[in-house]
Amino acid sequence: MFDALRLDEKVAVITGAAGGIGSTTARLMAGRGARVVIADIAFEAAEKLAQEIGDNALAVHLDLADSDSIRAAIARTVDHFGRLDILVNNAAATGGGLTEADGLLHAMEDWVWDRSFQVNCRGTMVITREALPHLLKTRGCIVNTVSGLGLQGHVHQTAYGATKAAIVQLTRSLATAYGRQGVRCNAVAPGLILTPVIAKDFPPKWRALVEDETPRGTAGGPEDIAEPIAFLASDAAKNITGQTLVSDGGVSVHIPGLKAYSEAFGIPFDPVETLG
Numbered sequence: 001m002f003d004a005l006r007l008d009e010k011v012a013v014i015t016g017a018a019g020g021i022g023s024t025t026a027r028l029m030a031g032r033g034a035r036v037v038i039a040d041i042a043f044e045a046a047e048k049l050a051q052e053i054g055d056n057a058l059a060v061h062l063d064l065a066d067s068d069s070i071r072a073a074i075a076r077t078v079d080h081f082g083r084l085d086i087l088v089n090n091a092a093a094t095g096g097g098l099t100e101a102d103g104l105l106h107a108m109e110d111w112v113w114d115r116s117f118q119v120n121c122r123g124t125m126v127i128t129r130e131a132l133p134h135l136l137k138t139r140g141c142i143v144n145t146v147s148g149l150g151l152q153g154h155v156h157q158t159a160y161g162a163t164k165a166a167i168v169q170l171t172r173s174l175a176t177a178y179g180r181q182g183v184r185c186n187a188v189a190p191g192l193i194l195t196p197v198i199a200k201d202f203p204p205k206w207r208a209l210v211e212d213e214t215p216r217g218t219a220g221g222p223e224d225i226a227e228p229i230a231f232l233a234s235d236a237a238k239n240i241t242g243q244t245l246v247s248d249g250g251v252s253v254h255i256p257g258l259k260a261y262s263e264a265f266g267i268p269f270d271p272v273e274t275l276g
């Protein structure tokens with residue numbers, strides 16, 4: 001039976017696939033028939049996941065801050081699997097104290113801005129440029145993982161948000177420039193996603209703040225981003241390009257103050273309560 005969500009015969013490079021959203025995406029895409037390249041700076045974790053997935057997976061060392069490493073990762077992919085159909089630009093720089101140091105602009109240190117743009121923007125640009133000749137051959141596609149913080153303002157992660165907004169625009173530019181050659185480019189913008197790291201480290205008070213603004217009532221899981229990525233990479237989305245699909249449980253679609261307004265209007269707020 002024809003199933004447009006299937007990814008049989010496709011070769012997908014997924015950056016940042018050793019953990020979090022990327023690893024769930026790699027498992028999901030492999031389950032739909034793709035051959036997946038787990039490209040990550042955390043090579044040991046990437047290898048472990050590749051072994052778990054099996055012959056349809058390849059672990060590749062990738063440092064998005066290093067153009068030579070990017071070129072080598074794309075070359076290794078094509079050498080091993082013979083083609084490239086899907087590029088998922090999912091990795092982002094967060095470690096080394098970057099997220100903690102990325103606050104308001106008046107106190108921003110130059111390295112925070114530079115590191116964020118070097119990995120998230122320059123890295124995404126370079127790997128996409130290196131992948132493009134192969135994607136043009138296969139009439140392939142690109143899916144970028146951005147963030148709600150690239151679409152809405154916030155009081156922290158100023159540099160990170162600016163990098164994600166830049167990738168939203170890059171998504172439109174690539175869709176426009178290469179669409180007639182058969183290459184699509186879309187983005188997925190997650191809200192708060194409880195990856196193992198975030199589930200462990202995200203302060204419960206902050207999580208409650210987000211969930212109180214979430215019509216769905218809960219933060220998402222990695223599968224809530226992996227599924228839209230796999231959809232946008234599939235033929236089921238062949239008429240969709242240049243778009244940023246928000247997967248945030250509805251956080252960004254309403255007037256702020258969901259809990260307070262519900263209480264003020266006497267409307268049940270707890271997701272398990274019903275309207276009777």
Ligand SMILES: NC(=O)c1ccc[n+]([C@@H]2O[C@H](COP(=O)([O-])OP(=O)(O)OC[C@H]3O[C@@H](n4cnc5c(N)ncnc54)[C@H](O)[C@@H]3O)[C@@H](O)[C@H]2O)c1
Binds near residue numbers: 016040193198
């Ligand atoms: N988890 C969330 O709540 C959330 C929310 C919004 C957006 N996002 C975005 O989703 C994507 C995945 O997030 P996640 O939560 O799974 O992150 P994560 O930190 O769990 O995983 C990121 C992966 O990227 C890799 N990486 C980091 N720097 C790299 C580099 N220089 N070169 C190659 N690989 C590198 C890491 O080793 C890691 O495996 C990111 O783009 C992130 O900005 C996540």
